[in-house]
Amino acid sequence: MERRQVLLALLYVAALLPAALSQTVSSFASNELDALQSLWGAWNESTPNTNVNLAGWFSSPGRDFFPCNTNVERKWRGLTCLQHRLNDSTVINWIIGLTLSDASIVGILPLEIQKLSNLVTLTLTGNANLTGPLPPEIGSIPLNVLDLHDNGFNGTLPKEISRLSNLLIIDLSGNRFEGPFPTFFILSVRTALQVFKLARNLFEGDIPQNAFQNMTELLTMDLSRNKFTGPPPNLTFSKNLNNLNLSSNLFTGFSPLPLYFSSLLPSKLSVVDLSDLNIGGGVPDWHSLELPRLENLYLDSNNIAGVLDISAVVGSSFGRTLRVLSMKNNNITNVVYTNAFIDGAQPQIFLQGNPYCEGSTKEDDGKRCYCQQVCFLSPSSSGRKSDLRVIIISTSCSGVILALVVLIYSFVLHRNRMKMRSLYEKIEKSEVNAKRFEYNQLRVATCNFSPKMKLGTGAFGAVYKGILPNHTVVAVKQLFLKTKEACDDFVNEVLLITNLQHRNLVCLKGYSLRGKEMLLVYEYVENGDLEKLLFSAPGGSTPQALNWQARMNICMGVAQGLYYLHASSQSRIIHRDIKASNILLDQKLHPKIADFGLARPLQDECSHIVTDHRAGTLGYLAPEYLLFGQLSEKADVFSFGVLLLEIITGRKNRNPKIQDNEYLPIYACRLHGDGKLMDLLDRRLQLDSTNTTELKQVHRVLKAAILCAQMSPEQRPTMFRVLTMLAGDVDVEVPKTIDTISWSEFRSHQLSGSSSTATRSRSTMMYGDVTVELSSMKSILTNQILAEASC
Known part of the structure; x- marks a missing residue:
């Protein structure tokens, strides 16, 4: 288990300790309640409109003060609680997240923040009047995320933050911090740090050349708009660095640029912003910039002079990947190009503010393209005459036809506007803080949804890579279906997961609605989905084998994300579509659960619900849900069990293209009964036969998978129990024969009564790549899932 998972693991184990068993309903550590009282006391008198900005926060000595008590109507804005129900009368609570964005907080961050001793996420952003220095006590909190951007904090950074050794993200941008570069923090940080942002502050002075030697996992760094001096930093240790912004500082030594790129930067960079650094010199030798993954390069306001050769840019090592080259406000006097490049086979090039763009651009193809980003070849004179004839003929059309077209268009437009207004109202009337993106902003970010930016296509939509104006890389999902059902799924996803924060859940950054276009904006996850990594590879080649540790980390991460949904979020959430293609993997193969369009909240007083929908x-659906509409957390546990088996075996739960291909859970049960459970292992796994710890771990995960995939929900463990099994905190015992309902009895008495319910469901469902009519489910279940097998 990696160090960054230690905190959550301790929380899971803590729930098993005898001391916890004696606690009462909704028990809290007194230090956490004291911390909330201190925060409320520091903010409530000066913060305007607290009933909105600090909704649900209040002070009371009674039991109703408990902010994570799900029976209390007043839910505290911004708090994320980790809860575990030990029995019918005992619930353990921890506060693991505090997120208050754009809450107009006025005051300071009190030192009592340290009493939130289980806090892993602290996100206070967009509060301009949240001021004062950071309390040194913040260094004693086991944070994974420290995001304080766009507040009014000031002073120097306390050296105690060097104790935050488990940080994945630190963003202090947009404050008034001052002093030298915080070397004490950087040199003490472990390799886990992925995002490091100090932009828009008052830091100054040189940055030591060895400052980033421990930041080997860094993905994003932003030091822009400070007063850093001296040579630019050496970032060769950060081999995975993708996004770099050093703009608007006082660095020296960038010229010649090719030397800086080759000697001080890693090769994986996708976005580089070196604007406003007074680099000077001539136009760079593009062929010497060896950045094969470069997509966006910003060199604005750098006093770069000379002639820009477009063919040299496009023909460079990064020419095929380059999407944006911005050289505004320099001294470019001329541009050399060919007609072929004007037609669109080139990146967007921005040259506004250069001498080249002075004067009229109306008749100049190059100036029009590079100074206004309107790229086309001027038509010939004969073409213009032809166009004129077309215009004359067009204007002679009947006014009646034109009026009819306008009337139909107006009706459709009005109907679409009413539909979109209804969707907006559902989102805006909710308590979630969902960001609304402009459609044109996302269209530009994805290069007009260019096929070159497409990351993948599913049954309900396509996903594109997008680069926002602030250089943030995102994934934009464009939904195909425009039905009421699809709209409901869209709103459902926005409302359910906008405020969820967990390292193993994909972060939804916002949404966009325009006409019939429905777009969802997610964080960008580099390695795509688990299904492609396990089962397919480009060109039909054999997928790259994942070693056991990588697979184990994926199993643990998905389990942690599911447990958070079931027990730790503000409302219990059932995902309903846990499968390999909905598990995304970042650069370090850490998993993130995605696609919450089908997710459904479960009220606290309900253990399950029955639905006709x-x-x-198919293949991941629990039998009780598929046949009778009985939905509970155990449905997700079943899906997770199937997923575990796929991860271990490296094969799909069932391949409909292969005749007599046995359903994976049934096959696993049969092998377990025969004492051959280890025969399930993916042949590509190279296990060390002398490593008894690893072998025991594999065997433990296999048995946990079988328990999760039992046909009876009562036989399946909870996700909390699953986590303790995977972590090795409890023994996993699977009897040779489980005492459960017989499949013969299940078929004869229950399956016969399910057909009427099934016909009220959707007409078709997806089983892998095959669409299956619901009328044929009975035979599918009988032949594949409900086979004569006893595990």
Whole structure:
């Protein structure tokens, strides 16, 4: 288990300790309640409109003060609680997240923040009047995320923050911090740090050349708009660095640029902003810039002079990947190009503010393209005459036809506007803080949804890579279906997961609605989905084998994300579509659960619900849900069990293209009964036969998978129990024969009564790549899932 998972693991184990068993309903550590009292006391008198900005926060000595008590109507804005129900009368609570964005907080951050001793996420952003220095006590909190951007904090950074050794993200941008570069923090940070942002502060002075030697996992760094001096930093240790912004500082030594790129930067960079650094010199030798993954390069306001050769840019090592080259406000006097480049086979090039762009651009193809980003070849004179004839003929059309077209268009436009207004109202009336993106902003970010930017296509939409104006890389999902059902799924996803924060859940950054276009904006996850990594590879080649540790980390991460949904979020959430293609992997193969369009909240007083509306993917659906509409957390546990088996075996739960291909959970049960459970292992796994710890771990995960994939929900463990099994905190015992309902009895008495319910579900569902009519589910279940097998 990696160090960054230690905190959550301790929380899971803590729930098993005898001391916890004696606690009462909704028990809290007194230090956490004291911390909330201190925060409320520091903010409530000066913060305007506290009933909105600090909704649900209040002071009371009674039991109703408990902010994570789900029976209390007043839910505290911004708090994320980790809860575990030990029995019918005992619930353990921890505060693990505090997120208050754009809450107009006025005051300081009191030192009592340290009493939130289980806090892993602290996000206070967009509060301009949240001022004062950071309390040194913040260094004693086991934070994974420290995001304080766009507040009014000031002073020097306390050296105690060097104790935050588990940080994944630190963003202190947009404050008034001052002093030298915080070397004490950087040199003490472990390799886990992925995002490091100090932009828009008052830091100054040189940065030591060895400052980033420990930041080997860094993905994003932003030091822009400070007063850093001296040579630019050496970032060769950060081999995975993707996004770099050093703009608007006082660095020296960038010229010649090719030397800086080759000697001080890693090769994986995708976005580089070196604007406003007074680099000077001539136009760079593009062929010497060896950055094969470069997509966006910003060199604005650098006093770069000379002639820009577009063919040299496009023909460079990064020419195929380059999307944006911005050289505004320099001294470019001329541009050399060919007609072929004007037609669109080139990146967007911005040259506004250069001498080249002075004067009229109307008749100049190059100036029009590079100074206004309107790229086309001027038509010939004969072409213009032809166009004129077309215009004359067009204007002679009947006014009646034109009026009819306008009337139909107006009706459709009005109907679409009313539909979009209804969706907006559902989102805006909710308590979630969902960011609304402009459609044109996302269209530009994805290069007009260019096929070159497409990351993948599913049954309900396509996902594109997008680069926002602030250089943030995102994933934009464009939904295909425009039905009411699709709109409901869209709103459902926005409302349910906008405020969820967990390292193993994909972060939804916002949404966009325009006409019939429905777009969702997610964080960008580099390695795509688990299904492609396990089962397919480009060109039909064999997928790259994942070693056991990588697979184990994926299993643990998905389990942690699911447990958070079931027990730790503000409302219990059932995902309903846990499968390999909905598990995304970042650069370090850490998993993130995605696609919450089918997710559904479960009220606290309900152990399960019964619904006529089934949704999900065949092969992963729990039998009680598929046949009778009985939905509970155990449905997700079943899907997770199937997923575990796929991860271990490296094969799909069932391949409909292969005749007599046995359903994976049934096959696993049969091998377990025969004492051959280890025969399930993916042949590509190279296990060390002398490593008894690893072998025991594999065997433990296999048995946990079988328990999760039992046909009876009562036989399946909770996700909390699953986590303790995977972590090795409890023994996993699977009897040779489980005492459960017989499949013969299940078929004869229950399956016969399910057909009427099934016909009220969606007409079709997806089983892998095959669409299956619901009328044929009975035979599918009988032949594949409910086979004569006893595990």
